[in-house]
Amino acid sequence: MDIAFSAEDLAFRDEVRAFIAEAFDDSMRAHLEQSKNGHVDHEGQIRWLKRLNDRGWIAPDWPVEYGGTGWNDAQKYIFNMEMALAGAPATSNMGLRMCAPVIMAFGSDEQKKQHLPKILSSDVWWCQGYSEPGSGSDLASLSMKAVRDGDDYVLNGSKIWTTYAQYADWMFCLVRTNQEERPQRGISFLLLDMKTPGITIRPLPTLDGPPDGEQEINQVFFEDVRVPVANRIGEEGQGWTYAKYLLQFERGNAYAPGLTNMLDKVKKIAATELSDGGEPLIKDIDFRRKLAEMQIKVDALNATELKVFAGRAAGAAMGPVSSMLKLEGSQAQQQITELALEAVGIFAAPFVEDTWAHLRGDRNEPRAGPDYAAPTAPTYFNYRKTSIYAGSNEIQHNIMAKMILGI
Known part of the structure; x- marks a missing residue:
């Protein structure tokens, strides 16, 4: 895949940035800054998805006949990366990403007419x-x-x-x-x-x-x-067959853009918090080594994802490669949350419940620690599940051994 963007690609990037600047409002930003899982609340998710739908950008991977964007590979990459770098809410949910592809592939005409438009509009x-x-x-x-x-x-x-x-x-x-x-x-x-x-x-x-x-x-x-x-x-x-088809979409997500945003947040924290020696943690040799190793993993995963998704655009099925992406992506998510917890240190102790109370106006007293600290521990705990859902990582090892390595 050629990622030397054309003038048209760069113009599209600017268009995406302009949309994010307008649609990603202050209330969503405040909520996401304190989110344990990268989601705004349900009401906020519906509001965000409807804004994407109004712009015609809610389903980049859907066929055009069902409401997809018709974007090329570069445009999809730019869209996902800009959304991730801006820290914008997730652009899909279980209806859009998982159920809809199964309905398109195996559902009856009546099921498609009943469900796909309402999934696209986020009315259901x-x-x-x-x-x-x-x-x-x-x-x-x-x-x-x-x-x-x-x-x-x-x-x-x-x-x-x-x-x-x-x-x-x-x-x-x-x-x-x-x-x-x-x-x-x-x-x-x-x-x-x-x-x-x-x-x-x-x-x-x-x-x-x-x-x-x-x-x-x-x-x-x-x-x-x-x-x-x-x-x-x-x-x-035949539900097992349809379920395996669906899991390709659940496991075959692009992890690298979100991981880049997560790692950037850790770097900012490390530039603020002090090490035991009294200097910013970002200057600590051991912590810098951990950041560098993590950056290499994210860059390698990004290159792999670009290769895989370019193959999909050329007609190749995701297949068992989705297990590799899920395995590496989920492990990287957990490792980055561990680095964040290390960087925040004792300020991870104030729990996110206190944050919600402050955001709702239930409490007026000062909160201990910087704003970025409160969700750090809840995020760490929440991301323990990533190596389990969509098939545990042990299962992904078995799938790759059998389907890719032939052993």
């Missing part, structure tokens, strides 16, 4: 129903039953670690429709309305908190929930 919010208690990375062992009863499936069981289920209008869900087939063959892929009777959502408190400010994950229980057979994607028993 989606969550993912994959993991269960005891069935995480070993997804083929899932046990939530979907028993056929006329024109409906009747669902009983639960899903866990369900991100933002409390806001979701719909869920894309893997269920077991056949107990007799081998595990992978007995799974089907359903779309279900979260307002259906029999669904209960319970929050799962986590170490990164706060329970009242940014509740993220939940467990969802299903008791005799009736879902129309017409809501099934593709054929019964």
